[in-house]
Amino acid sequence: MGQVVKLQQKRLLYMGLIAVLVLIWFFYRANGPQTTAVLAGTVRAATLLALGAMCGMIGERSGVVNIGIEGQFLLSAFAAFTIASMTGSLFMGTIAGVGMGLLMGWVLAGMAVGLKVDQIIAGTVLNISALGLTSFFYDRSRSLGMGKYTNIDLGPLADLPLVGTVLFSRPPLTYLTMALLVVVHIALFRSVWGMRTRAIGEHPGAADTVGIDVIKLRYFNVTIAGGLAGLGGAYLALEAVGTFSRAMSGGRGFLALAVMIFGRRTPFGAYAAALFFGFTTALQNQFQLNSTFDIPPQFVGMLPFVVTIVVVALSGLIGSMRDPAALGQTYEKG
Amino acid sequence: MSRSLLRTISIPVAAVVIGLLIGAVLIVTQDASPATAYKALLIGGAGDSDAILRTLQKATPLIFGGLAVAFAFKAGMFNIGGQGQLLVGAVFAAGVGFGIDGLPMVVHLPAALLAGAIAGAIWGGIAGGLKATTGAHEVIVTIMLNFVAGNLTDWLAANPWKDNSGSNIVARTPLVEDSAVIPTLGAVPVGFLLAVVTAAICWMVLERTTFGFEVKSVGHNRHAADYAGIRVGSIMAMTMAVSGLLAGLGGAVESLGVDGRFEAGVNVGLGFEGITIALLARANPLGVVPAALLVGLMEAGAARMQFKSGVAPELIDVIQALILFLVAAPIILRWILRMRHDSSEQVQLGAGWGKS
Numbered sequence: 001m002g003q004v005v006k007l008q009q010k011r012l013l014y015m016g017l018i019a020v021l022v023l024i025w026f027f028y029r030a031n032g033p034q035t036t037a038v039l040a041g042t043v044r045a046a047t048l049l050a051l052g053a054m055c056g057m058i059g060e061r062s063g064v065v066n067i068g069i070e071g072q073f074l075l076s077a078f079a080a081f082t083i084a085s086m087t088g089s090l091f092m093g094t095i096a097g098v099g100m101g102l103l104m105g106w107v108l109a110g111m112a113v114g115l116k117v118d119q120i121i122a123g124t125v126l127n128i129s130a131l132g133l134t135s136f137f138y139d140r141s142r143s144l145g146m147g148k149y150t151n152i153d154l155g156p157l158a159d160l161p162l163v164g165t166v167l168f169s170r171p172p173l174t175y176l177t178m179a180l181l182v183v184v185h186i187a188l189f190r191s192v193w194g195m196r197t198r199a200i201g202e203h204p205g206a207a208d209t210v211g212i213d214v215i216k217l218r219y220f221n222v223t224i225a226g227g228l229a230g231l232g233g234a235y236l237a238l239e240a241v242g243t244f245s246r247a248m249s250g251g252r253g254f255l256a257l258a259v260m261i262f263g264r265r266t267p268f269g270a271y272a273a274a275l276f277f278g279f280t281t282a283l284q285n286q287f288q289l290n291s292t293f294d295i296p297p298q299f300v301g302m303l304p305f306v307v308t309i310v311v312v313a314l315s316g317l318i319g320s321m322r323d324p325a326a327l328g329q330t331y332e333k334g
Numbered sequence: 335m336s337r338s339l340l341r342t343i344s345i346p347v348a349a350v351v352i353g354l355l356i357g358a359v360l361i362v363t364q365d366a367s368p369a370t371a372y373k374a375l376l377i378g379g380a381g382d383s384d385a386i387l388r389t390l391q392k393a394t395p396l397i398f399g400g401l402a403v404a405f406a407f408k409a410g411m412f413n414i415g416g417q418g419q420l421l422v423g424a425v426f427a428a429g430v431g432f433g434i435d436g437l438p439m440v441v442h443l444p445a446a447l448l449a450g451a452i453a454g455a456i457w458g459g460i461a462g463g464l465k466a467t468t469g470a471h472e473v474i475v476t477i478m479l480n481f482v483a484g485n486l487t488d489w490l491a492a493n494p495w496k497d498n499s500g501s502n503i504v505a506r507t508p509l510v511e512d513s514a515v516i517p518t519l520g521a522v523p524v525g526f527l528l529a530v531v532t533a534a535i536c537w538m539v540l541e542r543t544t545f546g547f548e549v550k551s552v553g554h555n556r557h558a559a560d561y562a563g564i565r566v567g568s569i570m571a572m573t574m575a576v577s578g579l580l581a582g583l584g585g586a587v588e589s590l591g592v593d594g595r596f597e598a599g600v601n602v603g604l605g606f607e608g609i610t611i612a613l614l615a616r617a618n619p620l621g622v623v624p625a626a627l628l629v630g631l632m633e634a635g636a637a638r639m640q641f642k643s644g645v646a647p648e649l650i651d652v653i654q655a656l657i658l659f660l661v662a663a664p665i666i667l668r669w670i671l672r673m674r675h676d677s678s679e680q681v682q683l684g685a686g687w688g689k690s
Contacts, residue, residue, distance in 0.1 A: 067414075067473065111663055120412050120473060121662045124609055128658055132651030136360070254477045261474065298489035305478040305485075312475060313468040 028162055034286065039166045041282030046274035047177045048073070048240065051232035052256025053263060053270035054184050055105075058225035060265060061188065062218050063201040063326040065119040068108055068126030069229050070253025075130040076100040076233025078138070081244035084237075085142045090149055094173070094234040101230015102223055104130075109222035113215060116330040127253075135246050148242030149173060173235040180228070185267040197221055201324035204331045214331050229253075258308040261315075265324075277304045346614050346621075348667050349660035350628065357653040361645050371643040378638025379631035383521035390526040391592055393623075393630030395420065395601075397529035398584025399608025400615060400622040401536050402458075402577045406472075407617040408540060409573040410553035411465070415476025416581040417605025418483030419457045423450035423582025425487040428589040428596035429495055431510030442513040447586050454582015455575045457483060462574025466567035472574060480605070491598045506597035516591035525591035529623075532583065536619035549573050581605060610658045629654060 027035045052069045059066040079100035084093025104126060111122035149171040157168040188194040196217060199207040204214045237244050259277060263269030284300040358368035379389045399416045406413035413419075427450030434442065461475040492505035499508060516525045540546035551559040552569045560566045588604070589596050611629060615621030632654075636647035660667055 111659075115663045115665050117663045121613065124414070125655065125659045125662050128606070128610065128651070129655035132648060132653075132655040135648035136646055136652050138648075251477075251481060255481075258474060258478065296489050296493065298485040298492075302482050302485040305481040309464070309470070309475055309478050309482075312470040312478075313464050315470075 024162075032162075036162055036165050038279070038282045038286050039162070041285060042275055042278040043166055043170065043174070044240065045278030045281040046271065047174045048232050048235055048252055049256050049259045049274035049277055050177055050181060050267075050271050051228050051235065052253055053260035053274060054180065054267060055101075055225040055229040055232070056257050056260040057265045057267070057270065058184070058188075058197070058228070059222050060260070060324055060327055061201045062197050062221040063204060063324055063329065063331070064109070064112055064218055064222050065328050066108060066123055066222065066225065067120055067254070067257065068104070068123035068130075069232075069256050070249050070251065071123075071126035071128070071130030072101050072104045072108075072226055072229035073233045073236060073249040073253045074127075074134055074247065075104060076230040077237035077248060078130075078134040078233075078244055079230075080234035081144070081237040082139075082142065085144055088146060090144075090146065090238050093238050094231070097234025097237070098227050098230040101233060102227045105223040105226015105229070106219070108226065109219045113218045113222065113330070116332075119328055119330075131247060134244075138244065138246060142244075144238070144242055149239040171239045173231065173239045176231070177235070180231075181267040181271050184228075188267070198324070200331075201326055204326050204329075208331075208333065215333070218331070232256075255304070258304075258312075262308065262311055276307075280304045342616065342618075343621075344671065345664050345667055346616065346625070346657075346661055348671055349614070349657045352660055352667075352670075353653045353657040356656050357649055360649060360652060361643070364645055366643040366645050371639050371645045371649075374642035375632060375635035375639040378635030379633075380635075385634060387518070387521045387523065388634035389627065389631045390521070390523055391630075392633045393626040394523065394526045394529045394591070395584040395588050395604050396607055396611050396626035396630055397526075397533060397622055398580050398587065399605055400611030400626055401533055401608075401619055402581035402584070403608045403612035404615060404617040404619055404622055405536060405540075405549075405580060406573055406577040407612060408546075408553050409549045409570060410556065411462075411472050411570060411573060411577075413458065413461070413476055413574060413577045413581075414473050414609070415458065415461060415479050415578070415605070416584075416608040417603070418476065418480035419454040419578040419581035420585035420588070420601060420605045421480075421483040421487045422457050423454040423585030424589040424601055425490050425495070425507070425585075425596045426450055426453035426582075427586030428507045428510055429490070431514035431590055432508045432595070433495075435511050435513075437511075437513055439513040442511065443516065443590070446510070446514040446590055447583065450586025450589070451579045451583045454585065455579035457582065458578015459571060459575035461578075462571035465574065466571040487596070488598045491596055495596075497595070504597065505599075507595045509594050510590060514590055515594065516587060518591075523591055525587040528587065529584075529626075532580065533619045533623050536580070540619065545569075545572070581608065584608075607654075610654050613658055613661050616661075 024035065024039070052073065055069055055072065056066050076097040080093040080097030083096035084090050087093070108122055108126055111117040111125065112119040151169045151171050152175070154168040158164045160168070188197065196207065196212050200212060200214045200217055208214050236248060241248065255277060259270050259273040262273035263271070280300060280303045284297050287295065287297050287300055354372070358372070361368045361371050377385065379385055399420065402416050402419065403413055427446045430446040430449040431442075434445075437445070457479055458476075461472045461479060464470040464475055465472045488505060491507055495507045497504070497506050497508040516523065516528075518524065540549065548559070548564045548569050551562065551564055552566050552573075556566055559569075584604070585601065588601055593600060607629065611622055611625045614625040614628075632650045636650050639645055639649075640647050
């Protein structure tokens with residue numbers, strides 16, 4: 001029976017994909033520049049969400065809830081911006097962002113895995129700390145003299161209509177994120193590390209019995225996952241916006257969690273969800289720029305959140321999405 | 335009793351002291367004197383009747399927000415949606431406040447407060463109801479509802495309920511009618527008194543009623559509560575509705591007692607501070623009041639601190655975060671205080687996003 005459901009789901013997926021492509025083609029014929037702008041905005045908005053979702057996914061697959069992604073984004077964006085501004089190098093800023101993300105991941109692991117603080121409270125501490133620290137140390141006079149990351153055209157691919165602009169003329173961290181999606185997918189589902197990670201998220205006791213050091217692996221995973229959120233912070237400050245401002249993560253760390261759940265804790269699923277959320281953001285921006293339709297932008301803005309609530313509720317009812325069994329529980333060696 | 339009270343308050347008090355000490359180090363790095371800064375903070379928050387009024391005004395929504403989080407904690411749930419519940423409470427209280435005129439105060443003011451409370455209860459109740467019926471985790475749903483509330487209240491304040499007087503272009507409602515304004519008695523806003531009374535009622539409900547017992551039973555052990563015949567689902571739904579009601583009331587008091595209207599973007603962040611307050615109070619409704627007064631005092635005095643010593647008011651946020659960290663990870667403080675381990679100190683909210 002499970003096989004049948006899977007087959008049906010696959011068929012649905014392909015049908016959905018074809019429907020989306022047909023729609024895109026239809027809109028592109030109707031209004032080329034606007035469609036291109038919306039889709040480019042979609043890909044742009046999806047990058048940060050995908051990075052956050054991968055961070056959350058690695059943690060949750062190992063049994064650790066991370067609601068501190070918002071704080072990890074914010075403090076990493078701050079570190080990336082500050083270092084880039086001091087050194088004049090975007091690359092150094094990116095390294096600093098990733099480093100800060102790793103550090104915050106390690107702090108989260110220290111609280112949630114080491115000190116056995118409730119995981120949700122530990123994440124909340126990260127969020128509130130990040131907001132406080134960045135607001136306190138924020139120096140308004142700083143700026144990026146050299147500007148932000150610019151688009152890199154991938155040779156002749158970039159000249160293709162529509163997809164050239166949307167996919168092959170992007171700034172570097174966006175490409176890196178797309179590559180990381182593949183890397184994380186392979187690591188999670190095709191490597192020994194991935195198997196062990198999923199084991200400690202499902203049944204840490206059993207994993208322990210076969211000789212996996214649960215505590216150590218959780219520490220490692222939550223720290224590494226923090227690096228992904230750190231890259232998200234760097235992306236936010238150095239590629240998406242080009243500056244730092246107070247609370248600039250604007251709730252997207254929380255949104256990334258929804259994207260992760262929506263995408264069933266798989267990298268490609270999360271990217272599809274991120275594209276959907278990105279699409280509503282891009283659409284909202286487009287609505288604000290030219291009022292083609294008479295829908296208040298606030299209602300377009302509500303859409304992804306309402307959809308998330310519906311999806312989370314439905315998935316609970318149908319039971320099609322299951323949490324890792326040991327999610328949220330601290331592990332004590334028996 | 336005094337011994338156990340001492341034990342209960344030693345962790346939060348130690349957390350505050352250490353938080354302030356680390357804050358002092360940060361002040362030194364800013365080339366300012368901690369003594370000057372903290373003195374200005376204290377005078378700015380409690381130096382005269384104006385300062386006290388400011389502190390009490392700041393503390394009021396914190397009490398409501400803290401009670402909202404604390405109440406949900408008791409049932410083992412985490413209401414991170416205080417922000418959204420506060421926003422809908424604030425906008426609907428303002429809506430009733432300016433939308434109806436000609437009513438006497440004894441009718442109008444309670445009606446406006448009630449509108450805010452009901453709006454908040456519905457907002458929280460959605461999350462609780464979904465949790466009970468579908469198993470959708472309240473954390474993810476309340477976060478999403480925060481964004482929905484932000485958009486909804488923005489739209490209300492920018493379109494149907496917009497203040498069209500003069501050349502106003504800001505997304506805000508008109509001022510509420512005089513009959514819906516919460517008065518101030520000397521240096522004491524009546525909204526603050528309402529908050530304190532609400533805290534006492536919360537304590538009574540939790541400690542002296544069957545409903546409170548059921549809430550705490552669900553929080554202690556959901557399965558045991560179920561086995562004992564408590565309807566766990568409806569208790570969880572009702573807990574979240576009560577939690578939302580408290581936050582919504584906080585928003586209503588902001589609109590009717592402090593701002594005099596609802597303005598988009600003004601109340602941002604207030605809902606999240608309830609988490610700090612609830613943890614600092616160890617989820618005890620009576621502890622929420624002093625915790626909120628402390629944080630309210632720091633916020634009220636921050637402007638004077640900046641004026642007198644040049645220290646950025648955001649220092650308060652850093653100190654709050656430090657306090658929160660120390661309260662959340664009491665093992666660090668126990669090690670400093672050389673205290674014995676007491677498992678009741680740890681707040682545990684438990685499992686993942688789905689069913690449990």
